Amino acid sequence: MDSNTPTAQEVDETLKRLSSRKGVKAVVILNNEGQAIRSTLDETLTKQYGQLISTLVQQARTTVNTLDDQNDVTFMRVRTKKHEIMIAPDREYLLIVVQNPQESIQQ
């Protein structure tokens, strides 16, 4: 791991900070192989989110790289009828936050 790789403690702090924000329903952190390394969800849901969101991010990257091979995805927001899924791909990790936008705005 190079010096830019967040420590386990930093990952935990990120999870705690995000999951305590108003309106946040779930936080899942995946490694680059799509395996969950932290999650506020149960094992089954965590695995499901991990597989589905990894595939979606890969599809988004293919889309962006095909249109311009010098470009890449930096953030994704999928708004749904019930909530909002925010996805932040990073070099080492993939951060997924599910929130209820109405609640988080009232903060």
Added chain:
Amino acid sequence: MDSNTPTAQEVDETLKRLSSRKGVKAVVILNNEGQAIRSTLDETLTKQYGQLISTLVQQARTTVNTLDDQNDVTFMRVRTKKHEIMIAPDREYLLIVVQNPQESIQQ
């Protein structure tokens, strides 16, 4: 077409209104079969955006429906290093707007 279906004129007005906004680089409107019915891009790029974005939206819908079959995608934002792709799936159409977020904020 039922009464909710926008007329050709309404579609044109939407295209003109969106493409005249500061920071907007492209507007593509697809029908439900993924064919472009309006576009500010050339034919090749329009076709490419149409195919790639339709596939991405389908992947996002699969993701959301698998997690909760009562839920669906209402809007997507894909932020990239160079610009932002906003995707609004509707009953009849799929609206794609590519913008440079820095420029559009300064409005």
